[in-house]
Amino acid sequence: MTSEELPRPALELVERSNRLGADRRNTNYGGGNTSAKGKATDPVTAEEVELMWVKGSGGDLGTLIPSGIAALRLDRVRALQDVYRGPEHEDEMHQMLDHCLFGIDNAAPSIDTSMHGLLDCTHVDHLHPDSVIALAASADGERLTRECYGDEMLWIEWRRPGFELATRMEALRVENPDAKGVIMGGHGLTTWGATSDECERRSLEAIARATEFIEQTGKAEPLGPMRRGFEPLPPDERAQRAATLAPVLRGLASTDSPVIGRWFDDDVVVDFIGREAAPRVVPLGTSCPDHLIRTKVRPLMLDLPTTARHEDQVARLQELHDEYRDEYRQYYERYADDDSPPMRGSDPAIFLVPGVGMFSFGADSQTARVAGEFYINAINVIRGAEAVSTYEPVSEAEKFRVEYWMLEELKLRRRPKPKPLTGKVSFITGAGSGIGRAIAVRLAKEGSVVVVGDLHLDTARETAEIIAGTGPNASDRAIAVAVDVSDEAQIGNALKDAVRQFGGVDIVVNNAGLSLSKSLADTSVADWDLQHNVMARGSFLVTKAAAEMLRAQGTGGEIVYVVSKNAIAAGPNNVAYSSAKASQAHQVRLLAAELGEHGIRVNGVNPDGVVQGSGIFAGGWGAERAKVYGVPEEKLGEYYAGRTLLKQEVLPEHVAEAVTALVNGSLNHTTGLLIPVDSGVASAFLR
Ligand SMILES: [Zn+2]
Numbered sequence: 001m002t003s004e005e006l007p008r009p010a011l012e013l014v015e016r017s018n019r020l021g022a023d024r025r026n027t028n029y030g031g032g033n034t035s036a037k038g039k040a041t042d043p044v045t046a047e048e049v050e051l052m053w054v055k056g057s058g059g060d061l062g063t064l065i066p067s068g069i070a071a072l073r074l075d076r077v078r079a080l081q082d083v084y085r086g087p088e089h090e091d092e093m094h095q096m097l098d099h100c101l102f103g104i105d106n107a108a109p110s111i112d113t114s115m116h117g118l119l120d121c122t123h124v125d126h127l128h129p130d131s132v133i134a135l136a137a138s139a140d141g142e143r144l145t146r147e148c149y150g151d152e153m154l155w156i157e158w159r160r161p162g163f164e165l166a167t168r169m170e171a172l173r174v175e176n177p178d179a180k181g182v183i184m185g186g187h188g189l190t191t192w193g194a195t196s197d198e199c200e201r202r203s204l205e206a207i208a209r210a211t212e213f214i215e216q217t218g219k220a221e222p223l224g225p226m227r228r229g230f231e232p233l234p235p236d237e238r239a240q241r242a243a244t245l246a247p248v249l250r251g252l253a254s255t256d257s258p259v260i261g262r263w264f265d266d267d268v269v270v271d272f273i274g275r276e277a278a279p280r281v282v283p284l285g286t287s288c289p290d291h292l293i294r295t296k297v298r299p300l301m302l303d304l305p306t307t308a309r310h311e312d313q314v315a316r317l318q319e320l321h322d323e324y325r326d327e328y329r330q331y332y333e334r335y336a337d338d339d340s341p342p343m344r345g346s347d348p349a350i351f352l353v354p355g356v357g358m359f360s361f362g363a364d365s366q367t368a369r370v371a372g373e374f375y376i377n378a379i380n381v382i383r384g385a386e387a388v389s390t391y392e393p394v395s396e397a398e399k400f401r402v403e404y405w406m407l408e409e410l411k412l413r414r415r416p417k418p419k420p421l422t423g424k425v426s427f428i429t430g431a432g433s434g435i436g437r438a439i440a441v442r443l444a445k446e447g448s449v450v451v452v453g454d455l456h457l458d459t460a461r462e463t464a465e466i467i468a469g470t471g472p473n474a475s476d477r478a479i480a481v482a483v484d485v486s487d488e489a490q491i492g493n494a495l496k497d498a499v500r501q502f503g504g505v506d507i508v509v510n511n512a513g514l515s516l517s518k519s520l521a522d523t524s525v526a527d528w529d530l531q532h533n534v535m536a537r538g539s540f541l542v543t544k545a546a547a548e549m550l551r552a553q554g555t556g557g558e559i560v561y562v563v564s565k566n567a568i569a570a571g572p573n574n575v576a577y578s579s580a581k582a583s584q585a586h587q588v589r590l591l592a593a594e595l596g597e598h599g600i601r602v603n604g605v606n607p608d609g610v611v612q613g614s615g616i617f618a619g620g621w622g623a624e625r626a627k628v629y630g631v632p633e634e635k636l637g638e639y640y641a642g643r644t645l646l647k648q649e650v651l652p653e654h655v656a657e658a659v660t661a662l663v664n665g666s667l668n669h670t671t672g673l674l675i676p677v678d679s680g681v682a683s684a685f686l687r
Helices: 008-021 074-083 087-100 113-118 130-136 141-149 163-175 196-217 235-253 267-274 278-284 289-295 310-335 365-388 396-403 406-414 434-445 457-468 488-502 525-553 575-598 615-629 633-642 652-663
Strands: 033-041 048-055 069-073 123-127 153-156 181-184 188-193 260-264 350-353 357-362 425-428 449-454 478-482 507-510 557-562 600-607 674-677
Touching (some): 033 113, 069 074, 069 113, 087 163, 123 196, 130 181, 130 196, 130 365, 163 181, 188 196, 235 310, 235 357, 235 488, 267 278, 267 365, 425 434, 425 488, 434 457, 457 478, 557 652, 575 600
Parallel strands (some): 600 674
Antiparallel strands (some): 033 048, 048 069, 123 188, 181 188, 260 357
């Protein structure tokens, strides 16, 4: 549906949803849903029909567009009550909703659709505001609801979303015709109104009232005093420690399947971890179904003070991780029955480290970020609940029912198959132009998140933008870092940026290079040093730092050198460049021999004659080489193609393709290899 075709109530629905979703105090990302009911003309019969428009499954309110809406025939949704066989069979009702859809191009109806449909109110909002969930997840939520709202808002005990909850909620509303909405135990808020404005106003008032209630009646320090030794560290120190810990944590979190990470050190997070109540409330996990699906049954919290040595922290984290996995298995076995989907990974999604912050993990970068954002929602909920009462999330049995709900399982199975490099982090040097840029773009296309390194931050940013655009969450897919690869400190910082953003690194591409085409007589010591510093020394330094990180992560890794035909074949006026390239070529073999025992593979590519988009050629080398060969500079690509066996010009994309083959699992049993990408140059055949 486009907005021109949209009837007025549906248009109002989109606008209201966007306003509500724009403020994260109203609902979490992708959380909550809204609906409107009204009349439209059936194009088949030309008759007027009553419809309900409701936000579809998985979309976000703040960015809802008409194509994210499902339109359903209201008479048919209501008729489902006649065929409902009771709570034991409520899941089958969800499939029945597909029989109620109206028109074409509908979004998939979400699990809350029946609640919107059965409530006999024109406009309905269902939201997950932190302040309201705080009341809803309190030990005495019902009493607090009455205290906070009087008769205006009703209370309904926790029940998993679905047809039974919808039936009970409508019955409650009919008994209390003056109520404006309902606080849903352990879960969130639902409000209704005769007009879109009334519904929106009631939602905002209910949220504001809960916030005020907690502020005015709650305890000043709901989570108790700060524990000694668990205080937030200064921001610089947090960042340093996060960079050292992240690969270790990512390694643990990847035990069952590879994950991407994200580090958060928001004040609310480091403060929460340090408080006296943390060891009591963290194991309780989260409450709202949205939160707990993303953050898992509970986080793993390190129980050592910030003064503990790094090695001791790592050892303790390993112990706690083993315990976590055992407990998770027991949790699964306690509640699973014959109909339950098989156990998914038993690694935590959220790690909490005193003083340093939170590390969240997920199958891709966006999932990791959202898990962290949801745990921040949960922290607000816990703090609010503890301010006015005692935090009491839904029971563990119910958590299991939500986590291993068949409908959730089906939603997971509908997800597109992951790409070959989904869950991988690539770090590429010299990626602001030419071959490096082509490699960055190609690996991103294969599903990898990319850290674009370049001496020039502006060109690195251009590459990141080509990959991820400029949207608010572009950094989920690619970030740009400035790095002079001849400078050990800059390499360390760039890798730390990578690790804080994505949790670690898996694929490292040594691509940075430069070339000055000069005869022996004209090559100065400075020329020699510059080229060796960037290529021979630079790739050594990058590999050294990256290998240390890969070993801490313990999940193997890929190191790729972009070398050159010139590492093998000799030509005039090239002594500094080609000998630096020869050093890189031998580093591939030396380091393949050394790092194999850690599962780290080291390979390279030997391109030749790549003129297009090349920073090296643009920097004067092209003109020099053209002069050496006696051809015009613009014909250099053609000239190189002409002297190859295949007579084809080599483009940056061809080199990127070879790098992809080395790292995408196709050549998993290969290390120490150099692949020529030169259209066939017999003098550079390896032997
Ligand atoms: Zn909900």
